[in-house]
Amino acid sequence: MSGLKIAIIGAGSVGFTKKLVTDIICVPELREAEFALTDVSEHNLSMVKQILDRIVEANRLPTRITATTDRRRALEGANYIISCVRVGGLEAYADDIRIPLKYGVDQCVGDTICAGGILYGQRNIPVILDFCRDINEVAAPGAKFLNYANPMAMNTWAAIEYGKVDTIGLCHGVQHGGEQIATVLGAGPGELDFICSGINHQTWFVDVRLKGRKVGKDELVAAFEAHPVYSSQEKVRIDVLKRFGVYSTESNGHLSEYLPWYRKRPDEIERWIDMSDWIHGETGGYLRYSTESRNWFETDFPRFLEEAGRPIDASKRSSEHASHILEALETGRVYRGHFNVKNNGVITNLPADAIIESPGFVDRFGLNMVAGITLPEACAATCIASINVQRMSVHAAIAGDLDLLKLAVLHDPLVGAICSPDEVWQMVDEMVVAQARWLPQYAHALEGAKQRLSEGRVKTREWRGAARRDVRSVDVVRAETAEKRARELDIAARPSL
Numbered sequence: 001m002s003g004l005k006i007a008i009i010g011a012g013s014v015g016f017t018k019k020l021v022t023d024i025i026c027v028p029e030l031r032e033a034e035f036a037l038t039d040v041s042e043h044n045l046s047m048v049k050q051i052l053d054r055i056v057e058a059n060r061l062p063t064r065i066t067a068t069t070d071r072r073r074a075l076e077g078a079n080y081i082i083s084c085v086r087v088g089g090l091e092a093y094a095d096d097i098r099i100p101l102k103y104g105v106d107q108c109v110g111d112t113i114c115a116g117g118i119l120y121g122q123r124n125i126p127v128i129l130d131f132c133r134d135i136n137e138v139a140a141p142g143a144k145f146l147n148y149a150n151p152m153a154m155n156t157w158a159a160i161e162y163g164k165v166d167t168i169g170l171c172h173g174v175q176h177g178g179e180q181i182a183t184v185l186g187a188g189p190g191e192l193d194f195i196c197s198g199i200n201h202q203t204w205f206v207d208v209r210l211k212g213r214k215v216g217k218d219e220l221v222a223a224f225e226a227h228p229v230y231s232s233q234e235k236v237r238i239d240v241l242k243r244f245g246v247y248s249t250e251s252n253g254h255l256s257e258y259l260p261w262y263r264k265r266p267d268e269i270e271r272w273i274d275m276s277d278w279i280h281g282e283t284g285g286y287l288r289y290s291t292e293s294r295n296w297f298e299t300d301f302p303r304f305l306e307e308a309g310r311p312i313d314a315s316k317r318s319s320e321h322a323s324h325i326l327e328a329l330e331t332g333r334v335y336r337g338h339f340n341v342k343n344n345g346v347i348t349n350l351p352a353d354a355i356i357e358s359p360g361f362v363d364r365f366g367l368n369m370v371a372g373i374t375l376p377e378a379c380a381a382t383c384i385a386s387i388n389v390q391r392m393s394v395h396a397a398i399a400g401d402l403d404l405l406k407l408a409v410l411h412d413p414l415v416g417a418i419c420s421p422d423e424v425w426q427m428v429d430e431m432v433v434a435q436a437r438w439l440p441q442y443a444h445a446l447e448g449a450k451q452r453l454s455e456g457r458v459k460t461r462e463w464r465g466a467a468r469r470d471v472r473s474v475d476v477v478r479a480e481t482a483e484k485r486a487r488e489l490d491i492a493a494r495p496s497l
Contacts, residue, residue: 132163
């Protein structure tokens with residue numbers, strides 16, 4: 001595929017960019033592509049380019065790697081554009097977690113809805129529209145935009161509805177959930193099939209088949225409750241499975257943010273989370289994890305660079321969608337995956353304008369979604385609650401409408417379960433003022449927000465949350481990771497009963 005150009009925006013997400021590029025060059029027909037990397041951080045760009053150059057050199061590939069902080073230059077003539085940006089970085093993300101805590105809103109991840117996810121969308125959407133403008137002006141005709149950045153639904157909604165770019169939103173929650181189900185059922189390679197449908201981070205395994213046999217709720221509940229790890233780490237998901245009858249794609253802590261029954265009181269949070277590792281519900285868990293990952297990469301960069309000199313192994317290609325989509329579009333080999341697109345009737349009981357995540361097939365003719373799926377009523381109800389928040393949030397971000405933004409936060413299920421309207425109004429003022437440098441659309445509203453904050457009508461408190469872990473040092477992370485791997489190997493080696 002000589003002449004193929006793939007641009008990656010936010011390529012300074014070093015580990016993820018390495019995974020995406022390595023996956024793509026596992027496809028022989030795609031190895032002559034140019035990867036045009038762009039990021040606002042020259043430092044991170046330099047690191048990832050060194051790693052990718054080493055991979056290309058070690059494997060004697062014709063692949064070309066370029067890197068520039070000039071986004072428009074990177075997008076010139078690009079056939080595919082992949083975005084994995086986090087506008088505001090960890091600094092803004094810390095405010096997404098810290099400020100809502102002052103008002104009693106305890107988030108585990110806070111990057112999809114909740115107060116943090118909504119503000120994250122306000123930062124991202126203006127930038128996403130800048131990407132779309134550049135794509136329309138300088139990318140190759142018919143270029144496809146593959147969005148990995150959260151909040152997935154809001155970003156994809158803005159790109160399709162307002163950016164007018166051919167956009168597919170991509171996430172790996174479905175794959176990870178499927179891997180869990182395969183594990184608890186003891187399924188071998190190719191033995192598990194499923195249909196998963198809903199909206200991003202609230203997608204539901206509505207049909208699960210093991211060797212062609214339909215797996216029912218009771219069997220799946222029993223399998224998860226018997227598992228030595230998931231039984232304690234996925235308590236929210238198992239409880240939802242019992243009540244809704246279907247398993248959710250989303251991790252324990254993340255799911256608890258969308259269903260407010262599990263996080264609206266501190267004592268309830270402690271009941272439903274697990275603090276053994278990663279982020280199974282802890283306060284600000286993904287912020288901590290992201291900070292540790294950044295610190296680890298900075299410290300261990302020489303080791304990552306050394307590992308890049310090893311031959312690539314196509315059998316270890318990841319389940320991330322991007323490489324499989326490109327392979328299908330460029331070679332015609334059909335790929336079935338789960339994609340984020342505008343609904344338009346694909347899911348019968350969700351709004352037509354919503355961004356859904358549902359099965360589809362990709363080939364030379366493009367993406368073809370499987371239409372006519374109807375969600376269980378409880379699943380549809382929770383999705384619709386989030387869709388309404390997402391719609392208001394997108395419209396607020398486009399218009400710079402602070403009142404509509406406050407209404408979006410007020411209607412968020414978790415925030416609404418905790419905060420009064422006065423508390424929501426002040427919390428949003430505080431978040432917009434704190435993040436003003438990333439929110440140009442609200443510049444006109446800053447003075448009013450500052451004036452209201454100076455009056456301090458709502459009392460707040462400094463609170464770390466119901467269950468907070470400190471950021472660990474690189475040495476501690478390394479030791480705990482080694483211990484976890486040893487424990488998993490021990491479990492895997494035990495005889496089945």
